[in-house]
Amino acid sequence: MTATPLLEVRGLKKHFPLHGGLLGRQTGAVYAVDGVSFTVNKGETLSVVGESGCGKSTVGKAILRLYPITAGEVLLDGQRIDNLPASELRPLRRRVQVVFQDPFSSLNPRQRVGDIIAEPLVNFGIAHGSELTDRVAGLMDKVGLPRDAVKRFPHEFSGGQRQRIGIARALAPGADLIICDEAVSALDVSVKAQIVNLLSDLQDDLGLALLFISHDLAIVEHLTHRVAVMYLGKIVEVADRATLFSNPHHPYTRALLSAVPVPDPTAPRNRIILRGDVPSPINPPSGCRFHTRCPFVFDRCRAEEPLLRDVGDGRISACHLDEVPAAA
Ligand SMILES: Nc1ncnc2c1ncn2[C@@H]1O[C@H](COP(=O)(O)OP(=O)(O)O)[C@@H](O)[C@H]1O
Ligand code: SF4
Numbered sequence: 001m002t003a004t005p006l007l008e009v010r011g012l013k014k015h016f017p018l019h020g021g022l023l024g025r026q027t028g029a030v031y032a033v034d035g036v037s038f039t040v041n042k043g044e045t046l047s048v049v050g051e052s053g054c055g056k057s058t059v060g061k062a063i064l065r066l067y068p069i070t071a072g073e074v075l076l077d078g079q080r081i082d083n084l085p086a087s088e089l090r091p092l093r094r095r096v097q098v099v100f101q102d103p104f105s106s107l108n109p110r111q112r113v114g115d116i117i118a119e120p121l122v123n124f125g126i127a128h129g130s131e132l133t134d135r136v137a138g139l140m141d142k143v144g145l146p147r148d149a150v151k152r153f154p155h156e157f158s159g160g161q162r163q164r165i166g167i168a169r170a171l172a173p174g175a176d177l178i179i180c181d182e183a184v185s186a187l188d189v190s191v192k193a194q195i196v197n198l199l200s201d202l203q204d205d206l207g208l209a210l211l212f213i214s215h216d217l218a219i220v221e222h223l224t225h226r227v228a229v230m231y232l233g234k235i236v237e238v239a240d241r242a243t244l245f246s247n248p249h250h251p252y253t254r255a256l257l258s259a260v261p262v263p264d265p266t267a268p269r270n271r272i273i274l275r276g277d278v279p280s281p282i283n284p285p286s287g288c289r290f291h292t293r294c295p296f297v298f299d300r301c302r303a304e305e306p307l308l309r310d311v312g313d314g315r316i317s318a319c320h321l322d323e324v325p326a327a328a
């Protein structure tokens with residue numbers, strides 16, 4: 001028997017309509033997320049990676065119900081959350097939290113840090129009075145903020161410390177899933193490592209699940225259990241960390257990984273340079289969406305979309321090259 005995943009995303013689509021002309025009729029759509037499925041288990045980190053614009057943030061925002069989805073289903077502990085009426089969203093808001101790249105824009109500059117962290121505890125009726133003060137102090141300890149930060153304002157802190165404030169606020173209501181959208185991308189290398197270590201420690205302590213959205217594969221390698229690679233609104237490969245980083249399979253994953261700097265520049269590597277830019281999600285290429293840039297493209301790729309299939313080692317990949325030719 002397999003356990004129910006904490007989060008399950010099935011066939012998720014998010015198309016943003018484009019309007020034009022005098023009458024403002026719909027003239028097309030941005031196919032930002034176009035049929036994406038994955039699961040995140042309790043206590044697990046799944047990273048969603050891919051170049052800028054491939055739909056990573058849209059996946060996160062769709063799960064958070066920041067806008068309605070075009071198609072598909074999102075389940076938390078086996079319960080649909082994509083179709084809950086607004087009046088029933090409180091449990092979702094409590095259990096699924098988000099930490100964005102720029103904590104400054106999501107932290108009220110006129111609110112003291114103590115009040116920022118206390119706010120979800122008050123809003124969800126979790127604590128008040130001296131218990132509230134104790135809880136806030138406990139959360140600050142957990143994320144490594146000094147106690148005197150309570151009375152200070154966000155602008156008095158460095159980027160890394162502000163991210164700690166954002167993480168404390170996300171933990172406050174007792175979240176069991178945190179969506180980290182480029183949460184460490186803007187930080188200096190050493191600070192990045194500190195925040196990644198903090199997230200790993202919190203995961204171990206609290207059994208947190210993380211959906212770690214990042215274009216930065218080097219950082220993902222340090223904290224993830226599994227990786228889903230996206231290209232132009234689709235997932236092209238899902239594998240566990242060791243499998244993906246030691247032996248990337250899909251041509252796009254191989255290209256992405258070959259661009260990641262390695263600590264030893266003399267180590268042998270087969271660098272794959274991607275041709276051209278990422279095509280527009282308004283008019284994605286036919287067949288395999290990667291065909292305009294793939295070094296291995298052949299006729300079928302332009303006509304037929306490859307589906308995700310099991311390619312061994314617990315990995316799925318979507319490429320026509322994976323199809324075993326029928327025995328003669
Ligand atoms: N609210 C929106 N309206 C129209 N297009 C959008 C909107 N949000 C994102 N997009 C487009 O959807 C695509 C995916 O965006 P996004 O999910 O932010 O990518 P990523 O996070 O991978 O960089 C991009 O082409 C982006 O311009
Ligand atoms: S299906 Fe074709 S174009 Fe797409 S990744 Fe595979 S070989 Fe490349």
Ligand SMILES: [Mg+2]
Pocket residue numbers: 056057058182
């Ligand atoms: Mg993004």
